[in-house]
Amino acid sequence: MKPCRACRHEVAEDAHACPNCGAPRPARQDADAVGFEYRSAARLGALPLLHVRCPRWA
Numbered sequence: 001m002k003p004c005r006a007c008r009h010e011v012a013e014d015a016h017a018c019p020n021c022g023a024p025r026p027a028r029q030d031a032d033a034v035g036f037e038y039r040s041a042a043r044l045g046a047l048p049l050l051h052v053r054c055p056r057w058a
């Protein structure tokens, strides 16, 4: 058991949401880093679209 990142309520380490306050992944201290990785993947996903356009303009 670990304290919830948001409200310090004891939650399971693999809990997907805090049963007390509903925070996502409450046992993880790096939840913001997960969001950063998601945004990075979204940016990388946009690059192939640019590459697809290149042959049409060549």
Ligand SMILES: [Zn+2]
Pocket (backbone or CB within 6 Å): 004, 005, 006, 007, 008, 009, 018, 019, 020, 021, 022, 023, 026
């Ligand atoms: Zn909580």
